[in-house]
Amino acid sequence: MNSIKIIAIVLVIAGILGLAYGQFSYTKETQQAKLGPLELTVKDTETVNVPVWAGVAAIVVGGVLLLYAGKKS
Template sequence: MNTVKIVAIMLIIAGVLGLVYDRFSYTKETQEAKLGPLELTVKDTQTVYVPVWVGIGAIVAGGGLLLFSGRKN
């Protein structure tokens, strides 16, 4: 299996996951203050929303890559 087909399959999987899970969250830790041995940190949760058109676009792009990677010139 060549790299183009692997990338195409990864795009399709990412597109399907983007449609199924329309958002994902991650925790960002920032250092607010450091006073000698005392360190204050803040954990902030960020949520990223994945638009539907991005998921559909990834599926279409992956399908197009799979379709056209099999053709020989």
């Protein structure tokens, strides 16, 4: 399996997951204050929304790459 097919499959899977879930979140730790040996940190949860057009575009581009790789071989 060549690299174009692998990239195409990854794009299709990422597009499907983007459409299925629509968002993902992660935790970001920030340092608020440091007073001598004491340190105050805050953990924020950030949420990123994945647009529908991005999921659809990833699926379409992945499909086109799969077709291109199939014709090239």
